[in-house]
Amino acid sequence: MIYTGSIAENLIPEKTIGETVQQLLNTDIGGFSLGNILAAVVIFLVCLVLIKLCLKFTRRALEKTRLDDAIKRIIVSVERAVLWVTAAIVILGQLNISTTSLVALVSVAGLALSLSLQNTLSNVFAGVTLLMTRPFAVGDFIESGTTSGTVTRMGLFYVTLLTADRKEIHVPNSDISASRLTNYTAEPRRRVDLNFGLEYSCDAEAVRSALLAAAKEDGRVLDDPEPVVVLSAYLASSVQYTLRAWASTGDYWDVYYALNESSRRHLEDAGLSLAFDRIDVRIVEK
Numbered sequence: 001m002i003y004t005g006s007i008a009e010n011l012i013p014e015k016t017i018g019e020t021v022q023q024l025l026n027t028d029i030g031g032f033s034l035g036n037i038l039a040a041v042v043i044f045l046v047c048l049v050l051i052k053l054c055l056k057f058t059r060r061a062l063e064k065t066r067l068d069d070a071i072k073r074i075i076v077s078v079e080r081a082v083l084w085v086t087a088a089i090v091i092l093g094q095l096n097i098s099t100t101s102l103v104a105l106v107s108v109a110g111l112a113l114s115l116s117l118q119n120t121l122s123n124v125f126a127g128v129t130l131l132m133t134r135p136f137a138v139g140d141f142i143e144s145g146t147t148s149g150t151v152t153r154m155g156l157f158y159v160t161l162l163t164a165d166r167k168e169i170h171v172p173n174s175d176i177s178a179s180r181l182t183n184y185t186a187e188p189r190r191r192v193d194l195n196f197g198l199e200y201s202c203d204a205e206a207v208r209s210a211l212l213a214a215a216k217e218d219g220r221v222l223d224d225p226e227p228v229v230v231l232s233a234y235l236a237s238s239v240q241y242t243l244r245a246w247a248s249t250g251d252y253w254d255v256y257y258a259l260n261e262s263s264r265r266h267l268e269d270a271g272l273s274l275a276f277d278r279i280d281v282r283i284v285e286k
Contacts, residue, residue, distance in 0.1 A: 044087070142161070192245045207270075208229040221247055227243065
């Protein structure tokens, strides 16, 4: 008998080879068929490559935006988590593992986690909002509630402020979002308001001249708008005058303290006395 082709092709019929391969793929390994395991491995490798490509594309797209770096990291992290969860569901389905209970378990775990981390998640969402809306930036001097200082760091959980007396304060993002926020650095100029209580006997024009002289001798006080002095209140023991002068935002505190000192000196040089609270006591003899 003469055989043509290879010995294997003549001795083993093609149908027998297919049946052998099928039998191998149906081999049970730990409750899973070899075929499903190999398919799951292939799907995992394909997902690994696709996820890397998607994340790479997202990073390149985000580099062209003006979003904060923290926002970019959040977007990439969320995308990575969603892609891997999707890949896990596909792989488990290939292994004939029911994903219904898994999805339910993940949902319950997510709900429990969100409840236990309610304050933390609130700070995260508030941080994302602050980073996207940008009501202030690092280096700005802000006031939130009863706290004020220069912003040194903006994070997902809190904002770090450096106070005027060099104290570092960490304010939760949710507190900043829920309170009234004032950004004193948003404008290049800031008004300095100083109140002085003087005796009722003091001449108003003399007080105005002395305070304006103190403002004009300081070169950091801006000429536009010009400094003004107004009679702002009649108090029990004094008449209150308010000096209003404008300075650049960076010079605000230096001008504030300098005008406080120089204004008193000019008032004293003009013979004008600062008032103080006093109580008149009358003794009635019976």
